[in-house]
Amino acid sequence: MITVRFLRRGLLAGAAVTATLVLSACGGDDSPSGSGMDHGATTAASGAPASAAANDADVAFAQHMIDHHRQALQMAAMAEGRAADAGVKELAGRIKGAQQPEIDTMNEWLTAWGKPAPMPAASMASDMPGMQHGAMPGMMSAEDMTTLMGAKGGTFDKQFLTMMIAHHEGAVQMAQQEAAQGSNADAKALAQKIVTDQQAEIASMRTMLEKL
Template sequence: MRNIRTLTRRAAVVAASVTAALVLAACGDGGDDSGTGHAGGHSSASSSASADATAGAHNAQDVSFAQGMIPHHQQALEMAALAADRASSAEVKDLASRVEKAQDPEIKTMSGWLTSWGEDVPASSDSAAESMHGMDHSGMPGMMDSADMDKLEKASGTDFDTMFLTMMIEHHEGAVDMATTEKDKGEYGPATSMAGDIVTAQTAEIAEMNKLLGKS
């Protein structure tokens, strides 16, 4: 009888041991799955980091775009500022106000890009903007020379309106050309996106200004 009880106890111990082994094996398998999961997580993180690096990459065209568009925008702001007390048309004043609201933030954004890239940032102070019409921008599409800016500054009323619209159309066309080049050749996502916005917005404003001038 004692032997039977002993055998029963041994059988119970063996069964418990087998059960424990199975549980541990299951846990081990779970650990492997978890490890695989973690490995997958690391792979995903690596892919994300790679994507971020690609999105942050820039090339010489991106630098050229920002360094050229900043002074281009600055001159547009200078022209727009003149409209406040010289324009006679409410439509011209409204357009000038919209130019200021759109382009001033873009100057700040592009300046930030250049700073982060370790590149030179064109002067953007008020004094620099006020003196821009005396600078040589002959190689930049749509930029006015000092004689043009002097004429605009001295004009008023309907003469100013006509001169402003005519000059701003040319100025916008230059910006669209520059932005189109950036869209085609740039690498930095935010820059090519801004270029697309510039093309869309300024093309619409060109049509608006032509209409104000009585052109189709």
């Protein structure tokens, strides 16, 4: 009887140990598998942010606004040595400080989207090769730019403000189109910033122009 009891106890203990090992093994399999699934989900989520996606409107906005900003920088650079009004000089400095970083940002977006950036020389005129005439509202023609470059003093100030108001109005129109048709959150946010900033500058320039 004693032998049988010990035998039964041994069998029960062995069964318990076996069950524990099996459960542990199953738990071990589930844990790495679960971690693997979580890791995969994390990788998928962090690999390419949703904001990296861009539609045709986003691409067109970045490409066109880069050219638009570049021309504004060219106009602002003319103020040095030509402008007479301190407010015009200060405005030109603000434009250079604000729009160059935006150009850099949009160039980075185009690279990330695998899309080409416009050539720098294209910003001199609105009827550039490969661009439909009038596709970028507010762009000055080559003749406009030449006229501004030849002006000085008060004449330059008035021409600069008049042209830059029209230029800003074009940028606002382009940005509003992006806000309505774009899909990229970052591009739409920049578009709204451009609308806000440049509408404020338009109001300021109109006031300045009235005083000249």
